[in-house]
Amino acid sequence: MTVLSTCKSVTLAAVLLASTAAFASAKDVTISVWSGGSGPNDNYRVDAIEIAAGLLEHEAAVRGEELNITVQKTPYSGWEEFKQALTLAAEAKKAPNIVATGHEDIGPWAQAGLIVPVEDYIDLDSWPISDIYPNLMEISSFNGAVYGIPQDAESRPFFFWKPHMKAIGYSDADIEALPAKVESGEYSLKNVLEDAKKMQDAGLVQAGYGFYPRTNNGPDYWQFYTSFGGVMEEEGKLVFDKAAMARTYQYFVDLVAAGVTKKNHIGMPGDQWWAEVASGKAGIWHGGTWHYARLVNQEGLKDFFGNVQFTLIPAGEGGKANTLTHPLTYLLMAGHDEETTQIAADLVKIASEPRINALHAIKSAHLGISEAETKVDLYAADRWASEATARLLPHANAMPNNADFGKYWTIMWKNFEASWTGAKTVDAAVNDAEAELKSTLGDAIIIR
């Protein structure tokens, strides 16, 4: 080895050493975040974490530390695939750090130890957590511990296509007054069926398009159970109200019998449904506040307010008008080291700040999670967010956080679908549901 090359090697070694010394204090962290049910308007469910990471890096820099956070984002558009992937990943100890999912997953996932309570990492009295609506925090809790931080709120309205309503005799004033009439119970699900029939008879919409419900299983269908006087949970115990469930099932059988809803509606292609409700092919339908974003952004319904009226879910026999809020929550997954989970928790906390959360709320037409958020310009200037918040949110209830609720839901839906399509009579469906609930849940459910 010549002197020159020795010199080169020494210099190189010195440079290498110096560089490691300079970055010795740097900390590189990778945080993975998954979200379920995230369509093209819901990108801020995962993007908010990335924005938060930028802020946290700045905070660290101010303290004189170097923190590099890489956020790996995995949004899933559906629910089935997402829950399957997440559950199996978690069982295989490959869970992401943060997950945005429906609050009803907290029960089973907490029991299985897949998630850790967020309150172990976040001071709930600190801002912005202290500002979040208390009922949303309640929905994110299980067994007395706060497991999640609400990521959004929403509620699920009924929609009426205004031109068709006018064509069957409603005046502008009538349509304006509809939300109040629904709220008071004056306009009920019975009227929905009648008006849908009128629209079809008048040739405004095709047969089966008068009332055009959701095309697959979803929390929405619990609203009808509530409309007919059903209760999902009482004092920590699930409740199956046979009479209310029978009335719910019967309503959809009646809709089919009247020809205003298709017998084979469930399972139809989703894209087709969206295009149809956006273009006045359907008379009355129901959905969520976020439908506004899709109808306006993707489906080309420019004049939403000129064409669509929205109300609570009308009351049925024995119940009252209602809506359901199904907040997604940020959850911290178990199986990571404390320090990384702490950073994940800090990111969730920052992402919950009004300005960042408002990006999601407005882009996806969900509702805000705190009072302060409604005062962010972006939010306050949005007609949909403010009207929907005022009209719907005060009447919203939620599905229970109960480890057994998924079982109840699966059984309830299976029989709902069977009676709707005529595979079973309503009585048989309710009795089958009762029998299966008894055998699978036993004492964990009250049957009345």
Place this chain on the structure above:
Amino acid sequence: MRTSRTLGLVMIAPAAIMILLFYLMPVILTGVFSMTNMSTATGISGGAFQVTQGAVNRLRTEMPEIADAISEPRFVIDEAGIAAVEAAGLASAIAAELRTEHLGEVHASRREAERMIKALKERPSTRQTKQISDFFNRSVINTRFESREALMEGLKKLGVTLTPEQQEAMARATYTGWVWTTDNFRVIGNSPDMAQVFVNTAFYVAVTLLLFNVGYALFLAVTTHYMPATTASIFRAIWLLPRITPVVIYVLMWKWLTWDSGFISMFMGQFGHPPKNYLLDSAYNAWFFVILINGFIGASMGMLVFSSAIKAIPEAQFHASEVDGASRWQQIRYIILPQLRWPILFVTCYQTLSLLASFNEILLSTRGGPGRATEVWSLAAYHTALQNYTGNLEYGLGAAMALVLVVIGVILSLIYLRVFRYDTLISKPLIED
């Protein structure tokens, strides 16, 4: 002799290991899973012990006093806790202030205790606050214990002493993981839905098998046998297309055909029929298409097997029969069919098992709908154990359903072997005796 035997074992070892790993283990594991109540909520890898409100409610009937004693959270600022704070290496001012200002305080919730801790002059970080509050926790409610011993230790510290029977009941009520049970089979036996799915499966397998996988395959094989060679190959190639097309694309083409805006709707629209979803219009429609979709794929295999079996029949037999004046039908009846017994047995047996276990075409086309009308056993097992909207994956019940399928498959195979007299098929020809 011994070496060759050892050599034989060595030679077969890789295959034997593969069979063990990929054939036997899944069945054994399915059997093990089926005897548990494993689900999303219980987890797979085992559980912990957590005194939840639900667990307390369950214990109320058996041991009301103990249930009451452990039902409330309680955070006591005592000397033991302060000593622990000191030992944890936190700022000494924290322990000092706790001792002078807060000794003896009792807080009824974790949050209340932590608010007090956060108000200390030397304010600890969030994680330290959690750590400190843990030192003063004098309750077990909502605490997650990783083992039974830890739970009993925790209870002992609270002054709750339990008899062995009570310990057993306590462990049972607070355990979050899965337990051994035969309930899955009871649920399968008692559920009217399961019975319906069972009937669906029997219908689907029998009809697809008879009409297509064996019936139509036989028809294709025999008709192509009487065609000129080139025409026959073209026909066979066409019937292979469904088999070689990727299943997702193949089913998508069927969907295009049957959707509201699909080909059939457009065609029928010419005659004034409003568009409708022909695939999901009614249970009959769904079955019609499900059987066609599967049958078109399934027919090709039988066709190939039967064709080559017919090819193997010495041509002289056909010539001789023609000399005797036999019609085509008589040739089929007396020459072809008798010599196809073994291939028919094979195809029937193989296709029964594959139809029983396959569900991908149904999943992709109807998803078991409308209203679970086309939900077959294997699809129901998949939905139960691995994929449903609520995310409530019941691994135990799903495995039990899969096990039922295994048992049915074995039983059917035995019946087929009996019916087709497998023993005579494989017995040595008499002439060589």
